[in-house]
Amino acid sequence: MKKAVLHLDKYFKVGEVDKRIFGSFIEHGGRAVYGGIYQPGSPFADENGFRKDTAELVRNLRVPVIRYPGGNFVSGYRWEDGVGPKASRPVRADLAWSSLEDNSVGTDEFAEWAKSVGSEVMMAVNLGTRGPEDAKNLLEYCNFPSGTYYSDLRISNGYREPHHIKLWCLGNEMDGPWQMGHKTAAEYGRTVAETGRLMKMLDPSVECVACGSSSYGMPTFGSWEETVLDEAYDQIDYLSLHQYFGNREGDTAEFLASNNVIDRFINSVVSICDSVQSKRHSKKRINISFDEWNVWYHSNEADGKLKKWTKAPHLLEDVYNFEDALLVGSILITLLRHCDRVKVACLAQLVNVIAPIMTSDTGAWKQTIYYPFYYTSRYGRGKVLETVADGPVYESKRCGKVPFLDSAAVWDEKKDAVTLFAVNKDLREDMELTCDLRQLEGYRIAEHVVLTNDDGKAVDTESDPDRVAPRKNGVSKLENGTLTAVLGKHSWNMIRLTK
Ligand code: AHR
Secondary structure, three states: OEEEEEEEEEEEEEEEOOHHHHEEEOOOOOOOOEOOOEOOOOOOEOOOOEEHHHHHHHHHHOOOEEEEOOOHHHHHOOHHHHOOOHHHOOOEEEOOOOEEEOOOOOHHHHHHHHHHOOOEEEEEEOOOOOOHHHHHHHHHHHHOOOOOHHHHHHHHOOOOOOOOOOEEEEOOOOOOOOOOOOOOHHHHHHHHHHHHHHHHHHOOOOEEEEOOOOOOOOOOOOHHHHHHHHHHHHHOOEEEEEEEEOOOOOOHHHHHOOHHHHHHHHHHHHHHHHHHHHHHOOOOOOEEEEEEEEEOOOOHHHHHOOOOOOEOOOOOOOOOEHHHHHHHHHHHHHHHHOOOOEEEEEEEOOEOOOOOEEEEOOEEEEOOOHHHHHHHHHHOOOEEEEEEEEOOEEEEOOOEEEEOEEEEEEEEOOOOEEEEEEEEOOOOOOEEEEEEOOOOOOOEEEEEEEEEOOOOOOEOOOOOOOOOOOEOOOEEEEEOOEEEEEEOOOEEEEEEEEO
């Protein structure tokens, strides 16, 4: 059995976890909205047409913030189409996903739904085909109390109370040539500065996220961030990062090393933010919004064959397997370890479209990736402790030497709980993990939850929903202040210590 030692000290803290790192994302695309969260006429629908079964699964994930309405979709979106009497809302051709959008769900319905599942909206504005004026109008519609054209329009549409949306994405992936209204960094930087300025003049309490690179591999990565920050440093609060992964070569060890790309990506963007801060002699720090991340590749081929211009096509419906859940668990650990600078992160997406939750006309179920997200979101809140792991490594083509063990320790002082998240990426051998916990007196092991499966390709489906499911059967003990745990080969683990 391989061995690893984890060193931690309760006085060395990375930082406090911002709960918004457990955010997610609902885009108008595929069956995320229509058929996913909203399906009037379904036996699962409430009086407003929203699915109660989906809402329950979302609620259980404790998602504090949900990005909306896109994604690529937002870059051609006219938000006015989605408010007011439903009978007069237009059907539009959505160029992002070559689909039809009937606008039967829009800003007001989504804001109400988000509230009902315990989430806040992270609203994205269209800086592709539109600009600062429309973004400012949408903000006025959402947040202004009353007495102006757009706030009174909201009230006349039946929403007296403002939606109080605090977090705003200024466009989506504007560095990408696939994006409607794609811009150069300088063009986007200027647009974002003016949009942020107008929005903060109207509502100084809002926080603005500017688009960083659509992935670490973008040819403009680095220079894009620098230029956008040079232009808009004073108007924005966060810079966004997006990254998706896939086991396209069928090399699982390599695939599982992918969270190290996220690690590098975050470190690089933090360096750029801090270098621009230094250049400007600014006191203000720009933090990170990792507002799209996930595994995305299973559906690529099927999507290429889809019929265009239909409503709510089966788009981006990745069926996730067990190894995907391991990587999702590792990415969450990486985000925790960067909690000093990553303040927002969104698992992309939430329902049906590259999502932990799937629906059909007959029910809703959890995919494999639901589980690491569920546990990390519930128990990964508090202070992340600085940890150093001594353990075996392996060679990855993309990332060099990477550890078999990914781990993070979160201390929730208020609840008197220490939670250790750990992934053993070794596909052949178990690992014995030891950790000296003498500083944390009085704790005992409350549970050791394990997610594993003999078959990395095993999936959860509507007819077989529990093939990959967590078990509370981990082997661990705490004796004389030392924690010893067996992390099974290819397993995700959560060891929870309470008093
Ligand atoms: O989440 C799916 C798509 O991925 C989003 O619309 C876009 O922002 C990204 O390219």
